[in-house]
Amino acid sequence: MSQETNKEKQKKMILTDNLWRVMFDLSWPAVIAMVLYGLNTVFDAIFVGRFVGEIALAGVSLAYPLSQLSLGVGSLIGVGAGSALSIALGAEDKRTQERLLGNVNYLSLIATVLFIVIGLLFSTDLIKVMGGEGEALRLGDNYFRVTIIGSFFWIYGLAANMVVRAEGKMKSAAVIMGLGLVINVIANYILIVILNMGVEGAAWGTNLGMFVYTLVGWIYFGKGFASFKAKVASLRRDQDIIKSIISMGIPSFIMVVMSLVQAVLIFNALSNYGTSSDIAFYGVAFRIFTFILTPVFGLMRALQPAIGINYGAKNNERVISSFKIFAVIATILIIPFWLFIMFAPASVLSIMMPDQVFTGSELTNFRVYMTLLPILPVIFMAMTLFPAINKGKIGAMIGIIRQLVFYIPVMLILPRFLGVSGVYYGTFGIDFLMVLWTIFLVKKEFNNMRKSVVADSKVI
Numbered sequence: 001m002s003q004e005t006n007k008e009k010q011k012k013m014i015l016t017d018n019l020w021r022v023m024f025d026l027s028w029p030a031v032i033a034m035v036l037y038g039l040n041t042v043f044d045a046i047f048v049g050r051f052v053g054e055i056a057l058a059g060v061s062l063a064y065p066l067s068q069l070s071l072g073v074g075s076l077i078g079v080g081a082g083s084a085l086s087i088a089l090g091a092e093d094k095r096t097q098e099r100l101l102g103n104v105n106y107l108s109l110i111a112t113v114l115f116i117v118i119g120l121l122f123s124t125d126l127i128k129v130m131g132g133e134g135e136a137l138r139l140g141d142n143y144f145r146v147t148i149i150g151s152f153f154w155i156y157g158l159a160a161n162m163v164v165r166a167e168g169k170m171k172s173a174a175v176i177m178g179l180g181l182v183i184n185v186i187a188n189y190i191l192i193v194i195l196n197m198g199v200e201g202a203a204w205g206t207n208l209g210m211f212v213y214t215l216v217g218w219i220y221f222g223k224g225f226a227s228f229k230a231k232v233a234s235l236r237r238d239q240d241i242i243k244s245i246i247s248m249g250i251p252s253f254i255m256v257v258m259s260l261v262q263a264v265l266i267f268n269a270l271s272n273y274g275t276s277s278d279i280a281f282y283g284v285a286f287r288i289f290t291f292i293l294t295p296v297f298g299l300m301r302a303l304q305p306a307i308g309i310n311y312g313a314k315n316n317e318r319v320i321s322s323f324k325i326f327a328v329i330a331t332i333l334i335i336p337f338w339l340f341i342m343f344a345p346a347s348v349l350s351i352m353m354p355d356q357v358f359t360g361s362e363l364t365n366f367r368v369y370m371t372l373l374p375i376l377p378v379i380f381m382a383m384t385l386f387p388a389i390n391k392g393k394i395g396a397m398i399g400i401i402r403q404l405v406f407y408i409p410v411m412l413i414l415p416r417f418l419g420v421s422g423v424y425y426g427t428f429g430i431d432f433l434m435v436l437w438t439i440f441l442v443k444k445e446f447n448n449m450r451k452s453v454v455a456d457s458k459v460i
Helices: 003-016 019-051 054-091 094-129 134-149 151-166 170-194 198-222 239-273 276-292 294-312 316-343 345-349 360-370 377-388 392-418 421-459
Strands: none
Touching: 003 019, 003 054, 003 294, 019 054, 019 151, 019 170, 019 198, 019 276, 019 294, 019 316, 054 094, 054 134, 054 151, 054 198, 054 239, 054 276, 054 294, 054 377, 094 134, 094 151, 094 239, 134 151, 134 198, 151 170, 151 198, 151 294, 170 198, 170 294, 239 276, 239 377, 239 392, 239 421, 276 294, 276 316, 276 345, 276 360, 294 316, 294 377, 316 345, 316 360, 316 377, 316 421, 345 360, 360 421, 377 392, 377 421, 392 421
């Protein structure tokens, strides 16, 4: 079967096949890919917690949200480019397809230069803003500086992989991610356990994994495996395409920036009302929380082409049905893991903190933090829906309001009265309100889509 026939088969499947089958075909490799990707951060914490120590784990926990900024930039470019590509595939826009990768290359280079310059100049100050002090500050700064050096591979590797996913090539994306994970784990073991390089070893291990991630992506595009005309070495600056990429990708970046704002507030509250042990504990809880959500992140990536291509082809009812099916499956995937961590929290926490004896209040805080996991997929699916239908501003608004309107006042006030527990109870209350608001926005958008379908049918 020719490559062109494969391209059309993939597009036809998304546009016409049973949506449950579309969901399954697109999702299982995407879910595996994101679980593999999430394991990168879990293994970092496991190696640091077991072989370097609790203070080092606290330092890495402080630096981790800052290091995610490069992934936020990569997500901005990747989600925006992926959304633009999906719509272009659905609308058969050959010009955008052929020029897309050159614009991705251009944006990745510009973003990397800015990130490296700003990051290296203000690294120590940024860790201090996160609440870093003493040895945790020094170790966090060391970790962050090494990740900055490898930031191009973090940015471009993720962006390119998201473009692959936007084609609907979830298996290819999973293989690329899997290779990066294998290298990361091997490098972590060699650099941390054998060579005793500490937190710097963890950062270099991740850099090496992201380098392989990027290299395999280059090979994928360079050898013609893409479903569009991809010029891997091209460099373009088409204003309309760049504007489209940024407008549709900005909600993903805002999510990361707002998560950083959240982390600044939380870590400063923990620093003011707790100890380095509380910082390390929250860092582990956050990584577990994020890892449990990785199947949802995989479904988000699979949902993007399903919505984008159908939206480009004006199949609004399939867009609505796709969202509902993916949201239901996301909840079903989370529940078994959620039940386990709710009933055996100490067993899960001890994987990264093997020498810790957890108090009753710590386990209660952990359970409170995890309680809403099964209903959170609706927020993440909405963050995919709005950019994919070229309404990135709504997605951006969800992220901004969550942090600026809710997190700032809650994290400044509640820990004063409840101490460290205020961080966990505050997060619970904020996420509960955000789920209700997101459901309202999605239902409103679906009503508008249905009205549009009725209006179009009357015109015909």
